[in-house]
Amino acid sequence: MTGLERILAAVHFTPSDRVPVVPQIFGHAARIAGVPLDRYLTNATVLAQCQLAALERYRHDAVFALLDVNVETEALGSRLRFPRDGYPSVEHFAIEHPAAVAELAIPDPSKAGRMPVLLEAARLLRQRLENRVLVAGCVLGPMTLACQLLGAERALFAAVDEPEAFERLLDFAADVAVRFGQAQLEAGAHLCVVFDPSASPAVVPPALFRELLAPRLRRLCDALKRKSGAVTWLHIAGPVEPILPLYPDCRVDIANIDYCVDVKRARAAIPRLCLDGNIRSLAFVDSEPDEITAACLRVLEGAGPGFILSSGCEIPLEARPECVQALVDAAKERSSQL
Amino acid sequence: MDAALSTLVAHLLDGDSEAALAQARRVRASQPDGQRLLVEGLEAAMDGMSAKCTTEQFNLLEIMLTGRAAMAVAREAFPEGAIPCTRGTVVIATPQGDVHDLGKNITRMVLTTKGFRVVDCGKDCPVAEMVAAAAREQAFAVLASGLISPVVPLVRQLRGLLRERGLSNVVVVAGGAALKQCTAEALNVDYVARDAFDCVHFLEGLRR
Numbered sequence: 001m002t003g004l005e006r007i008l009a010a011v012h013f014t015p016s017d018r019v020p021v022v023p024q025i026f027g028h029a030a031r032i033a034g035v036p037l038d039r040y041l042t043n044a045t046v047l048a049q050c051q052l053a054a055l056e057r058y059r060h061d062a063v064f065a066l067l068d069v070n071v072e073t074e075a076l077g078s079r080l081r082f083p084r085d086g087y088p089s090v091e092h093f094a095i096e097h098p099a100a101v102a103e104l105a106i107p108d109p110s111k112a113g114r115m116p117v118l119l120e121a122a123r124l125l126r127q128r129l130e131n132r133v134l135v136a137g138c139v140l141g142p143m144t145l146a147c148q149l150l151g152a153e154r155a156l157f158a159a160v161d162e163p164e165a166f167e168r169l170l171d172f173a174a175d176v177a178v179r180f181g182q183a184q185l186e187a188g189a190h191l192c193v194v195f196d197p198s199a200s201p202a203v204v205p206p207a208l209f210r211e212l213l214a215p216r217l218r219r220l221c222d223a224l225k226r227k228s229g230a231v232t233w234l235h236i237a238g239p240v241e242p243i244l245p246l247y248p249d250c251r252v253d254i255a256n257i258d259y260c261v262d263v264k265r266a267r268a269a270i271p272r273l274c275l276d277g278n279i280r281s282l283a284f285v286d287s288e289p290d291e292i293t294a295a296c297l298r299v300l301e302g303a304g305p306g307f308i309l310s311s312g313c314e315i316p317l318e319a320r321p322e323c324v325q326a327l328v329d330a331a332k333e334r335s336s337q338l
Numbered sequence: 339m340d341a342a343l344s345t346l347v348a349h350l351l352d353g354d355s356e357a358a359l360a361q362a363r364r365v366r367a368s369q370p371d372g373q374r375l376l377v378e379g380l381e382a383a384m385d386g387m388s389a390k391c392t393t394e395q396f397n398l399l400e401i402m403l404t405g406r407a408a409m410a411v412a413r414e415a416f417p418e419g420a421i422p423c424t425r426g427t428v429v430i431a432t433p434q435g436d437v438h439d440l441g442k443n444i445t446r447m448v449l450t451t452k453g454f455r456v457v458d459c460g461k462d463c464p465v466a467e468m469v470a471a472a473a474r475e476q477a478f479a480v481l482a483s484g485l486i487s488p489v490v491p492l493v494r495q496l497r498g499l500l501r502e503r504g505l506s507n508v509v510v511v512a513g514g515a516a517l518k519q520c521t522a523e524a525l526n527v528d529y530v531a532r533d534a535f536d537c538v539h540f541l542e543g544l545r546r
Binding site: 086087089090152153156157159160203204205208237238239259281282283286316317318 | 353435490
């Protein structure tokens with residue numbers, strides 16, 4: 001089976017030759033290739049080469065055409081600061097109050113900011129890999145883009161103080177994600193990860209997620225599925241257990257779970273939804289490979305079918321390669337034991 | 339606690355700044371002692387929020403709303419200036435390379451309303467600056483809040499830098515999404531706080 005087939009088998013709960021394994025390798029691909037991160041984040045060819053080199057090294061099942069969490073907000077006018085070898089951050093936010101979203105237009109992904117870099121990276125990776133491994137793009141979920149446009153503190157207060165304007169901001173953010181996500185699918189991505197860490201129950205109450213965010217995520221996922229029948233992958237970090245039962249209604253196919261979520265409890269909450277996770281990200285920095293192996297085996301014991309072995313969140317830039325390899329090897333070795 | 343203060347605490351826990359401020363003014367009209375408002379109003383509300391966070395889902399938005407309301411009431415209670423500092427000085431920062439300061443800001447609010455004097459060194463802050471602030475302000479604790487993993491090696495340096503300045507007695511506490519994945523030993527700190535309230539409880543334990 002190919003990596004793509006393995007992942008689709010997990011999504012559809014059909015038999016597979018082994019558990020698919022997807023370490024969430026983003027900027028770490030640049031770090032192990034010795035490429036400065038700012039080049040990786042601004043040059044599609046470099047990004048694709050680094051992702052391919054990481055794939056060659058680890059032999060996992062998916063690559064990521066993914067830059068950082070600032071692509072959309074930069075395309076909409078936020079000013080970024082690029083450190084020498086780290087992810088950029090927003091120096092000046094695009095808007096100062098939620099109502100100002102009325103002055104923004106949905107960016108054209110073929111022209112705006114670094115959106116074309118991501119599209120080109122997706123195209124290059126798909127061209128090279130065809131359907132052998134999954135090529136994933138990425139869009140920000142509505143809550144996270146709202147925070148990236150306005151600043152997290154202002155956005156969160158706006159959710160309470162200016163609910164109508166805040167909802168318009170969320171609608172706009174969802175529209176941006178639909179347009180950008182569909183462009184990524186057109187460019188060659190098999191799917192878009194919807195990355196929405198600010199929607200985590202660690203940040204907002206589950207009731208706010210249910211009332212304000214779930215309907216927008218559903219609209220986004222529906223639009224991505226309509227485009228090409230693509231699978232949808234929702235990535236929300238932190239203690240997501242209270243909102244997991246809402247994922248099926250959001251049209252989610254793959255649910256990321258972080259290290260703090262018990263796999264068995266997550267499985268019980270959404271028994272027919274594919275899960276991915278959930279090895280602690282920092283473990284790839286501060287643990288030994290045999291500890292990663294042991295953690296993987298524990299997770300796989302409780303996961304059952306419909307599971308993708310993965311890190312709970314991004315593999316840190318400074319992760320030890322031997323620990324990432326231990327994750328991949330655990331999936332392969334565990335499968336040979338079954 | 340009397341009924342007026344109980345109402346104030348309820349408004350604070352609801353995160354309703356306007357109602358809390360109006361109630362604080364009513365309390366002040368009959369009881370001008372700002373200290374009572376602090377202890378029986380603000381601290382009680384923070385204790386209530388802390389209890390809620392240990393039994394229910396912890397989320398930043400509700401704490402921010404309570405914190406904002408509490409700060410508004412504090413300004414009403416002490417219009418002449420700073421909230422009385424009864425529990426000592428701490429230095430807080432988000433270390434260099436990390437600009438995610440929401441957790442740090444929430445911790446600052448909670449600590450302030452609990453009677454700590456908080457020296458906020460901001461975000462993207464060099465650890466040497468945090469240590470210099472601890473020396474200058476005679477802080478008993480340095481708090482590092484980090485969301486992303488590149489700050490881990492910087493936090494590990496704090497204790498050594500404090501020792502070099504003759505500040506071995508200064509306590510180091512870490513917290514935030516990335517740092518709380520690590521043990522205190524791995525970070526070379528005295529304590530890793532699960533959240534803002536856990537941090538406050540640890541510091542309160544030191545000042546008893």
